């Protein structure tokens with residue numbers, strides 16, 4: 537599990553946070569002073585440092601610079617008071633992964649930590665230090681919403697259909713489309729929901745450690761096995777094992793995985809005792825596994841074993857009707873996490889959201905909105921706080937018919953919401969998850985005569 541250093545001079549709060557994060561499975565150390573913290577991060581490598589911005593003996597920004605100079609791969613998250621947003625923005629420019637405003641809920645801090653630990657946020661998963669790579673993903677507290685586009689409706693239908701069965705599911709889709717979220721939805725809607733959902737990033741498992749990661753080991757079975765370890769299969773017993781980036785498993789690991797799935801039994805490394813495991817497997821990939829099978833790098837028998845049912849998650853540009861719905865969800869979340877009260881998006885921003893290609897899909901949308909909320913000082917998100925790539929002219933979309941159907945759909949939804957709320961525009965705006973101002977603008981734009 538990732539290891540975290542908390543630097544916080546409020547000892548009681550620090551200990552509470554340490555206890556909570558330890559319970560969540562992180563390895564946590566804490567320091568109440570900057571000198572003690574420096575000693576710790578100079579002698580240990582931390583995946584993440586969660587530090588108070590205002591420490592009595594040191595300024596958080598200076599500390600951030602020192603941590604980054606000592607260990608550039610460590611993600612730094614700052615805890616701030618409401619009045620310190622300016623410094624937090626400065627800190628993010630200086631390389632902080634994120635910041636969180638106090639007071640915050642346990643779920644919020646876990647979400648910020650998980651986001652900061654994602655590989656694209658930090659370079660900790662670089663091949664320079666494979667031993668430090670972590671394969672087990674932590675449980676994200678997520679609010680899943682169902683998209684309203686036709687493509688999302690179809691996906692949700694598949695999720696609902698397959699969830700109660702015990703079928704292995706292969707989820708495909710571009711990075712950031714919501715494959716893991718969908719896997720969790722399948723688990724949460726299955727009879728296994730009261731057991732564990734264990735998410736494993738197969739891309740992060742060093743080949744030589746994979747057997748022990750999947751099946752566990754007994755103390756002393758190899759150098760470094762200093763205590764007994766429960767593997768992912770045993771941890772997920774009764775529940776669901778989610779294997780992300782399954783195409784990255786070595787051929788040898790594929791054989792071991794197939795055997796475990798066929799025999800429904802595993803042995804810990806160094807043990808002769810067989811343990812029966814009852815695990816449902818959900819896998820995800822953003823590469824073409826069938827091609828990998830054709831090339832001979834992915835076993836065909838395993839592929840069929842994992843692909844009893846497949847679900848293709850559409851990219852965000854294939855479900856433009858969902859953009860505003862998700863944008864508003866992420867806006868609410870960012871407001872909560874950052875202690876802000878941004879009401880919505882300017883019309884120009886909304887237009888850019890529709891025209892942009894979103895190569896990073898929902899994850900990119902979420903990050904763009906969080907950053908925009910952090911940088912916004914007014915009531916709405918304006919174009920100035922959007923990253924440059926959104927402001928670049930986009931290549932013409934091949935199918936402009938899509939735009940027409942979106943406009944038609946949006947108009948229809950507005951009329952429906954207004955009728956449903958007896959033409960009360962505030963209520964209708966709420967129902968549509970847009971601000972009143974946006975609703976008025978849309979009514980004018982579509983020349984709706986209400």
Ligand SMILES: Nc1ncnc2c1ncn2[C@@H]1O[C@H](COP(=O)(O)OP(=O)(O)OP(=O)(O)O)[C@@H](O)[C@H]1O
Pocket residue numbers: 678679680681682683709710711712713714715716717718780820822898899902
């Ligand atoms: N239906 C949804 N409701 C709410 N949030 C969502 C939904 N789908 C995806 N997200 C959010 O989008 C982000 C990306 O989702 P997720 O990690 O599931 O994508 P992924 O396809 O597994 O990505 P990768 O291929 O990079 O592992 C997450 O922050 C997640 O919370």
